Amino acid sequence: MPDVEQVFTAGGPLARALPDYAPRRSQRRMATCVADAIAARRSLLVEAGTGTGKTFAYLVPALLSGRRVLVSTGTRTLQDQLFAKDLPLVAAAIGRPARVALLKGRANYLCRHRLLSATAQRSFAGLEGGSLALIERWAAVTVSGDLAEVPELADASAIRGAVTSTRENCLGQRCPEWSRCHVVTARRAANDADIVIVNHHLLLADLALKEDGFGDLLGSADAVILDEAHQLPDLVTQFFGVEWSSRQVEHLLADARAELARQGGDVALTAMLKSVEEALAQTRDHVPARRGANGALRMEWNEAPVAFEAALDALTDRLELLHSGLAEAAADAGLAHCATRAASLAGTLTRVSHAREDEAARSIERDARGFALSMLPFDVAPRFRAIVDARPCAWIFTSATLSVGDDFSHFARRLGLEDAETLRIDSPFDFERQGLLYLPQGMPDPASADYLAAVLGEALPLIEAARGGAFVLFTSHRALARAAELINARPEGPLPYPLLVQGAAPREQLLREFRAHGNAVLLGTASFWEGVDVKGEALRLVVIEKLPFASPEDPLVKARIAHLESTGGNAFRDYQLPEAALALKQGVGRLIRSEEDHGVVAICDPRLVSRGYGRVLRASLPPLTVTREQDESRRFLARHAP
Ligand code: SF4
Structure with a gap:
């Protein structure tokens, strides 16, 4: 059996199995550190720049360790790719077959x-x-x-x-x-496997004990490797948060009615179901239909009228009555379970509506079918840390974006991992040669009415020089929709390239079309800033409209800022700025995905240069050659356009 270092050498098993394999010292270094962390059951944070080959750098030591390893990914796509392609390939190359299981969330079975x-x-x-x-x-x-x-x-x-x-x-x-x-059955197969591939949602459901009754996925794992780990702080917050929706009550009512129908009906219980339904409708009537800055019908808790809270209390009472009625009448597991659900929905409602102001951010969201309440804790670090401490295994967190500059403390602090070992592996790409970072001069204030037109004034000549092949990334749906309108209404006619607009088709379909066209222009918001891998010439220009600061109008962001300020923190320095730095690094990271890629990233927001904090943001970006000249950017694009 080869050792970890040997696997990555020029004449090693990977080089023999993969004709395109290029040995990289950075990949070998990451693999060695992962192997050490697995052996010593330590926690390790690894930022591996694009092109490091981090998937192999954790799969090889995981397989060679002979231990039980859980690999968690951010997306189903990566989960499928690891299971169907990468793991079999690595296992065959190093001659270490393993029992591998792919475990999905219950909604797939x-x-x-x-x-x-x-x-x-x-x-x-x-x-x-x-x-x-x-x-x-x-x-x-x-x-x-x-x-x-x-x-x-x-x-x-x-x-x-x-x-x-x-x-x-x-x-x-x-x-x-x-x-x-x-x-x-699927969970049992996972329990018997050496390597189990899950996704963060499923893993966190387990960790947050939201998957009771199926055993503990982590029970006997020797190591947990979390890829795309930058997503975790927000995901963990969601999982430790509480969500309650009118739809859950509707589903309960439908299931209880179905159970009653199976049993021949019950007049008293049918009346109780009706009474919950009426209370739900009355509560919904008290949710104001006011659109927030982000376009959603969402508001902070303290903006709701007093009558809304009173209606929630009445709804809670009726759910509790329903619970008692169902529990008394329950002749079988079906109705008994409906009784438990009624109690749980009433309990969650009480928890949200009577939460302390300093504990969590609460919001109310309305849509065409009903309303939802959410409560997100301000600080999940102690609870996540307790989970890590309770499992004596190696915890390895990896992503292309975990640090701000060289500093992992923002990520580590949010998860309570301040004492974890850290490792930063630079991308092997020659960014200075492969790309330009264009920072336009004379841009207006991003809050001004003419800002979007100025962004397009910069973007369109660049798109022309690149002959398409561009992502234009926005920070709001409103700006994206307006930009699409402005582009389609150009006096000189439509763009001579396929224009793909987020929302017009599912994300994966838009990406497939973008790759297939080779000269398309895609307008996207948050979901295109990360997790998108377009290698080669199809993507040669990325235009970033604004710095990706979370909207302070978002009730949850607003509440977090207020909480940090009230507890003596500096919300901008400790929360908004590092979050924006990580998001910007993700967006810029879309451009250069392989050694052959070339292109330009244009960041139109003048604050990157004019404000002091711009230094922090720039320090997190890959070392692209910086220019302030549009002509230079256009020449670069024209030189590399197909
Ligand atoms: S309800 Fe029964 S069959 Fe359905 S997922 Fe649960 S245990 Fe399995």
Whole structure:
């Protein structure tokens, strides 16, 4: 068996197995540090610049360790890629076959109990008969229960919710289908595997004990490797937060009615369900329909009228009554579980509506179908740290963006990992030669009315010089929509390149089209700033409209700022600036994805140069050659345009 260092040498197993493999000292260094951390069960934060080859740098030591390792990724796409491509390739190259399991969230697996309920009340639930029949036929033969085996089933099909479970409606070990349950089977397979590939959502659901009844994924893991770890602080905050929505109550009412229908009905309970429904409608009527700065119908808790809180209390009382009624009448697991859900919804409602001001940010959001309440804790570090301390395994966090400048303290502080070892691996790319960072001169104040037009005034000549192949990244949906309007209304006619606008099609489809065209222009907001990998000539220009500061109008951001200030912190220095630095680094990182890539990043926001804090932001960016001249940028683009 080779050792970690050997695997990455010029004549080593990877070089022999992969014709394009180029040995890199930085990759070898990361792999050695990961191996040491696994062996010593230490916590390690690794920032690995683009092109390091960090996936192999953690997979090789994970496989060679012979230990049980959990690998968690930020996206399903990366999860699938690790399972289907990278892991088999690395395992074969180093001659270390391993039992590998891919574990998805429960929404991907058929729930046999709910399928039986859906079948029993086919007409009542208004389900698409054809899709249900399709699922029934497939359910009779499937082994894995993974709905990906039914490609005819659209992602948005309503039937998915009816035949999959949620934590709330799963009956757990009381379920009559427990012994045949696909979720249970998948988790058992994961428990028997050497390497388990999960995603952050699933892992955090486990860590936050929101997946009870299925055992602990982490129970016997020797190491946990978290890729795209920059997403974790926000995800952890969400997982330790509380979300309550009117839709959960509607689902409970529908499930309780279905259970009652199965049992022949009950007049008193039917009246209780009706009474909860009425209280829910009255509460919804008190949510003001006022649009916030971000375009959503979202507001801070203290902006809600007094009548809203009173209606919430009344709704809580009715849910508690429903819980008592269902618990008394429960003859089987189905109704008993509905009773538990009613109690849980009432409990969560009380927790949110009576939370302390200094504990969490609370907000109310309204949409066409109902309303949702959320409560996000201000500080999750002690709880996350307690989870890490409770599991004596190696914790390895890696991403291309964990540090601000050379400093990991912002990321580490948010998760309580201040004493973790840190390692920063620079990208092997020759940024100075491969790219330009263009900072336009004379841009107006980003708050001024003519700012967006000025951004387009810079972007369009660059797009022309590059002959398309551009991302234009915005910080708000409003700016994106307005920019699309302005571009389409140009007096000189439409752009001579395919224009792809976020929202017009699903993200993955837009990216596929962008790659296929080779000269497209894509307008995107937050979801295109990160996790997008377009190698080669298709992407040669990235234009950034504004510095990505979180909107202070967002009620949750506003509440966090207020909390930091009230506890003696400096919200700008300790929260807004480092968050913006990491987000900007992500956005700029879209451009150079391989040694062959060339291109220009234009950051139009003048504050990057004019404000003192611009230094902190610039220090986090890759070392591209800086220019303030549009002509130089256009010449560079023209030279590298296909
Ligand atoms: S245990 Fe839960 S997920 Fe499994 S079949 Fe029963 S209700 Fe569905």
